[in-house]
Amino acid sequence: MNAPLPDPMVPVPFRIEKVRRDLSDTFTMELVPEAGGEFAFQPGQFNMLYVFGVGEVPISISGDPADRSVLVHTTRSVGQVTEALDALKPGDSLGVRGPFGTSWPVESAFGHDLVFVAGGVGLAPLRPAIYQAMANRERFGRVIVLYGARTPEDILYKKELERWRGRFDLDVLVTVDRATGRWGGNVGVVTNLVARGGFDPLNTTSFVCGPEVMMRYAAQALEKKGVDTGRIWVSVERNMKCGCGLCGHCQWGPHFTCKDGPVFRYDRVADLFQIREL
Amino acid sequence: MVKPDNLAGVLQEHPFFQGIAPSLRDLLVGCAANERFEAGSMLFRQGDSADKFYLIRSGTVAIEIDQPARPPIVVETITEGEVAGWSWLVPPYRLTFDARALTLVRALSFDAQCLRRKMEAEPALGYDVLRRFLPIMAHRLSASRLQMLDLYAPPKPAKVKKEKAEKAAKKSKGTNRSPDARLKKAKKKDAKS
Amino acid sequence: MAQPNSKNAIPYLLDMDGLGALISALVRQGRQVIGPSLADDAVIYDDIDSIADLPAGWGADQSAGHYRLKRRDDQALFGYGLAPQGWKRQLYPPRQKLFAARRQDSGFAVEPPPPPPPPLALIGVRACELAAIDRQAKVFGDRSYADPGYQSRLANAFIVAVQCAEAQATCFCAAMGTGPEVSHGYDIKLTEIFVQKHHGFVAEAGTPQGAKLLKALKAPAAGAAEIKAAGLAVKNAARQDKHLDAEAARKLSAQPDHPRWDKVAERCLSCGNCTMVCPTCFCTTVEDVTDLKGDNAERWRKWDSCFTMDFSYIHGGAVRTETRSRYRQWITHKLSTWVDQFGEQGCVGCGRCTTWCPVGIDITEEAAAITGQERI
Numbered sequence: 001m002n003a004p005l006p007d008p009m010v011p012v013p014f015r016i017e018k019v020r021r022d023l024s025d026t027f028t029m030e031l032v033p034e035a036g037g038e039f040a041f042q043p044g045q046f047n048m049l050y051v052f053g054v055g056e057v058p059i060s061i062s063g064d065p066a067d068r069s070v071l072v073h074t075t076r077s078v079g080q081v082t083e084a085l086d087a088l089k090p091g092d093s094l095g096v097r098g099p100f101g102t103s104w105p106v107e108s109a110f111g112h113d114l115v116f117v118a119g120g121v122g123l124a125p126l127r128p129a130i131y132q133a134m135a136n137r138e139r140f141g142r143v144i145v146l147y148g149a150r151t152p153e154d155i156l157y158k159k160e161l162e163r164w165r166g167r168f169d170l171d172v173l174v175t176v177d178r179a180t181g182r183w184g185g186n187v188g189v190v191t192n193l194v195a196r197g198g199f200d201p202l203n204t205t206s207f208v209c210g211p212e213v214m215m216r217y218a219a220q221a222l223e224k225k226g227v228d229t230g231r232i233w234v235s236v237e238r239n240m241k242c243g244c245g246l247c248g249h250c251q252w253g254p255h256f257t258c259k260d261g262p263v264f265r266y267d268r269v270a271d272l273f274q275i276r277e278l
Numbered sequence: 279m280v281k282p283d284n285l286a287g288v289l290q291e292h293p294f295f296q297g298i299a300p301s302l303r304d305l306l307v308g309c310a311a312n313e314r315f316e317a318g319s320m321l322f323r324q325g326d327s328a329d330k331f332y333l334i335r336s337g338t339v340a341i342e343i344d345q346p347a348r349p350p351i352v353v354e355t356i357t358e359g360e361v362a363g364w365s366w367l368v369p370p371y372r373l374t375f376d377a378r379a380l381t382l383v384r385a386l387s388f389d390a391q392c393l394r395r396k397m398e399a400e401p402a403l404g405y406d407v408l409r410r411f412l413p414i415m416a417h418r419l420s421a422s423r424l425q426m427l428d429l430y431a432p433p434k435p436a437k438v439k440k441e442k443a444e445k446a447a448k449k450s451k452g453t454n455r456s457p458d459a460r461l462k463k464a465k466k467k468d469a470k471s
Numbered sequence: 472m473a474q475p476n477s478k479n480a481i482p483y484l485l486d487m488d489g490l491g492a493l494i495s496a497l498v499r500q501g502r503q504v505i506g507p508s509l510a511d512d513a514v515i516y517d518d519i520d521s522i523a524d525l526p527a528g529w530g531a532d533q534s535a536g537h538y539r540l541k542r543r544d545d546q547a548l549f550g551y552g553l554a555p556q557g558w559k560r561q562l563y564p565p566r567q568k569l570f571a572a573r574r575q576d577s578g579f580a581v582e583p584p585p586p587p588p589p590p591l592a593l594i595g596v597r598a599c600e601l602a603a604i605d606r607q608a609k610v611f612g613d614r615s616y617a618d619p620g621y622q623s624r625l626a627n628a629f630i631v632a633v634q635c636a637e638a639q640a641t642c643f644c645a646a647m648g649t650g651p652e653v654s655h656g657y658d659i660k661l662t663e664i665f666v667q668k669h670h671g672f673v674a675e676a677g678t679p680q681g682a683k684l685l686k687a688l689k690a691p692a693a694g695a696a697e698i699k700a701a702g703l704a705v706k707n708a709a710r711q712d713k714h715l716d717a718e719a720a721r722k723l724s725a726q727p728d729h730p731r732w733d734k735v736a737e738r739c740l741s742c743g744n745c746t747m748v749c750p751t752c753f754c755t756t757v758e759d760v761t762d763l764k765g766d767n768a769e770r771w772r773k774w775d776s777c778f779t780m781d782f783s784y785i786h787g788g789a790v791r792t793e794t795r796s797r798y799r800q801w802i803t804h805k806l807s808t809w810v811d812q813f814g815e816q817g818c819v820g821c822g823r824c825t826t827w828c829p830v831g832i833d834i835t836e837e838a839a840a841i842t843g844q845e846r847i
Contacts (some may be wrong), residue, residue, distance in 0.1 A: 009569045009772070013578055025432055034578060052572060052579045053761035053768035078433050078786045089735045093578025120430030127370065140406075150430040177353035177425050182379055187352040189424045195417065196359065211429045217420075238783050241757050241775075248754030249641035249782060250776070251804065253724065253812030259616070275727045277796035433787035 003178045007120045008062040011095025016088055022074060022156055026121060027086060028062065031071040032162040034093065038068035042103030043128030044207075044263040045234060048243045049073065050095030051084040058240045058258070060125035061099060065132055071096065074156070075230030076125035100243040102263040104129035104233060106136070109205035112231070113141040119148045119190055122133025123156045124260075125235055126209045131162075137169055142199055148190025148214070151176055152183040171198065178235065189212065194221035208266075209235045216273050220267050229267035236261050236269070253278055285310055288386060292333045293359045294410060302403050309392035315379035321362060328371040329390045331363035337383030342376040350376065353425075354418070364411055366390035482701075483685055484693040485661070485672040490548075491522040492688050493659070493674075497592040497629060505561050506594035507554060512540055514551040516558060517592065526551055533639040533822070536831030546670060549663050551593055552639040553821055557600045557750030558593055559607060562624050569757065569770040579768070590627035596657065597635055598650030599642075602819040603750030604630075605656060609813050610753050629680070632657035636704035641822030643713035643835055649819040651708035659685060661702035675699040713825075715835040717816055718808040719842045727799065731841045736795035738830045743776030745824035745832075746801065751817045754782070777801050806838055 013136070014031040021027050033039065046060040057079070063072025077086040088094060106114075106129050114133055118126050133143055145164065149155045155174060165172040173193045175186035186193070190210070204227045208218045215234045222232050238250040238257040250257035253272045272278055286307050289295055295303065313332070315321055320331060321339060322429035332339075338357045342350040353375070356362050362385070365373045371390065487495065497504050498520070506519040509526045519525065528544040529550045536797050543550050571582045596604075607787040608625055611618035632653040635642075644650030658681035661672040673693045676682035693701075758777035761768045775782060778797050783790035791797045809817030818834065825833045 007569075007584070007619050009618075009770075010581060010584075011570070013581065015578065050770075052574065053765055055759045056757065056770075063811060075431070091577065095572075095579075095581070138392045148430075150428065154430060175355075177428065177430070183352075186338070186357070186616065188354045189421050191424065192354075192421055196357065213424070213427065214429050217424055237785055238790070241755065246611060246616065246618055246753075247756065247772075247775070248777070249756070251800070251808070254808040256812070277791045277793060278727065278800075 010211040026076045028074040039071045041099035042105040045099035047098030054084040055081040062124040110139045113199040113204040115206040117208040119214040122210030146193040191221040205231045232266035309389045315383040321377035328365035332385040335384040337381040482693040483674045483690040502592040504592045533826045549633045574766040592629040594631045598653045599644040599819040599821040601656040602649035606751045634662040635708035638711045641825045644820035647820030664700040720838040723807040732795040743778040746776040748823040748827045
């Protein structure tokens with residue numbers, strides 16, 4: 001008989017250290033393994049989070065990859081499991097499987113301008129890559145964060161964005177679809193910010209994350225600007241039950257989104273974006 | 279309004295007229311002027327005759343719709359390197375939105391009547407100007423559509439379902455036939471008698 | 472299944488007693504022995520204790536949307552073609568517990584996995600089914616993550632393959648290059664033969680443990696007549712009416728908008744039968760259950776089908792809402808994108824999807840129509 005292999009389907013208990021409410025329906029949790037130890041991951045990867053007795057959801061990791069002592073997840077409660085996650089408090093436990101999936105190839109952008117294009121909660125999966133880029137700031141040309149949110153009240157990581165905006169080595173441009181209150185900033189879709197440029201298209205790598213429609217148009221805007229489609233990366237969402245290519249649910253054409261993605265090079269999937277109900 | 283000598287240079291530097299033929303540029307310069315708007319002031323108002331358009335050189339302009347009893351709705355912001363106003367190209371040449379300077383705005387303005395006349399007289403100029411405006415109009419249209427999609431809105435179906443279920447439960451006559459309901463009815467009767 | 476033999480194996484001749492002894496020997500090894508038996512008007516693969524459980528003299532008529540048991544002219548034990556479901560039922564059970572967890576003061580503890588079940592012995596595995604087991608083994612362990620359950624069940628299983636002596640009307644293993652001849656992946660290979668009045672099996676070992684077991688049965692060597700009969704049986708099984716151009720079917724993924732998808736969707740009931748009977752379909756979903764107090768939770772893995780609406784659900788709704796998209800996903804994955812994923816096709820030509828489709832949709836016809844091949 002063969003020795004049993006480690007089972008990727010069994011979660012490891014983590015304890016919630018902190019919970020911060022980011023938006024009315026979005027929250028960030030800091031987790032530590034109950035058995036101690038560290039958690040290493042690459043920016044763009046995700047975990048399957050298990051709420052005891054309720055179920056599991058894939059959630060991207062949104063913390064700093066350089067800090068292995070704590071696992072950070074930003075979640076928007078939109079369904080049964082995420083709502084159950086939302087109900088957990090510091091001290092509670094949840095199960096973690098992962099990290100799974102491909103990552104934002106930050107190192108491949110060394111020597112380039114690096115343009116992050118985020119929409120809505122799509123900023124969360126990009127944040128680890130932003131941290132990693134800032135930790136290697138001297139390796140890039142310009143580093144630009146273009147972020148589109150629904151309204152000023154829906155801007156994720158607002159304080160952090162303000163802090164980043166204060167840095168002279170990072171350009172942060174935020175736009176909202178609908179201005180409310182005393183918002184004096186940009187109004188319009190995030191593709192408008194792409195069209196405004198501010199980067200050298202022939203020497204630019206871009207990481208794009210948001211709703212699929214937004215990514216499609218953002219990638220097209222980058223392409224129109226002259227950015228090579230082979231230097232544009234997107235993060236795709238599909239139904240995931242296992243996270244590791246065993247359950248078949250997340251198939252997108254020839255890809256298993258969970259292990260061939262979620263981060264894909266745009267030129268390799270641009271055709272798939274055009275196929276309805278794939 | 280000032281008309282400095284270097285207007286041609288300013289015009290040529292602006293991304294909108296990038297690479298324009300010097301002969302056409304000179305025709306444009308004749309209709310152009312340098313303008314400056316303090317934060318809060320209006321570049322133009324909805325309903326006004328569209329007798330100008332602006333190339334923004336610096337600052338941010340909000341395109342707004344005015345509404346009663348509420349602050350105006352900002353539908354779009356336009357910044358440095360972009361163009362504000364294209365109603366001057368479309369009869370009856372009336373402005374359809376308000377444009378307000380959100381910051382100090384420096385712009386190159388063009389006299390629409392002057393330009394329309396020159397474009398009629400010189401089709402090469404007419405074609406060149408339209409060729410530059412059309413992509414911007416197309417971009418704005420597709421951007422507006424995307425904006426309308428409200429892509430980052432929380433997904434609704436789950437909640438709609440819940441509402442439906444609640445509504446159905448309220449409307450349903452099924453509960454009247456349930457043992458609990460009959461018990462309640464009986465109790466009510468008892469109380470009355 | 473252990474490593475294959477390097478030497479050429481000597482064919483033995485087993486009579487009925489010999490086969491019985493083989494089954495007994497596997498039972499004595501502590502194995503759960505699975506083989507063909509009659510149940511619910513079909514031949515299915517289920518627990519067997521002895522040769523008496525095998526469907527002697529039973530055959531089956533199989534064609535598109537049609538399966539009927541029938542009496543054979545002979546007493547063949549393995550003359551029924553294929554059971555509705557292959558061996559994935561045993562190697563990858565329809566319901567598997569992933570883990571159990573118990574609530575504790577400050578959280579919960581995942582309980583250690585239960586001891587593994589007894590090793591399997593599979594009797595009557597066809598060439599196409601061996602290919603299907605290979606395909607699934609790749610899915611469950613060829614790349615970064617393995618499914619330890621599948622891998623250990625397969626590694627510990629003893630496989631007795633039985634060659635087909637005839638093809639069903641729905642068979643096209645020859646076109647897929649997976650059969651009918653059993654060539655690898657077995658511990659023991661049997662070919663059922665009738666020579667004059669003698670009914671028996673030509674038996675060959677494929678692994679050292681197969682050879683050891685056969686040797687212990689003290690069976691005589693097969694004679695030239697028996698070996699010849701075995702060869703003829705396989706040749707006969709290679710005569711197949713259905714054909715699928717595997718290379719052409721590769722191009723299915725390039726036809727996402729073919730009008731045929733709408734036509735097939737008019738017939739397809741989206742019932743998922745094809746996925747349940749397909750020996751390579753591997754998709755699963757998960758189910759979370761708790762006891763009434765909520766102190767004990769379990770997570771189960773269940774077979775799932777890409778024909779269900781929920782299959783492609785992401786927050787907001789399902790991606791594949793139309794039958795055409797779901798049928799397209801199934802057949803395109805099977806014949807085209809599986810190659811991108813695993814370097815081979817996900818179809819082994821067993822024809823079950825055609826047999827068990829309630830409206831008789833034929834995978835070979837659809838593939839041909841969509842990739843524009845002239846039917847032969």
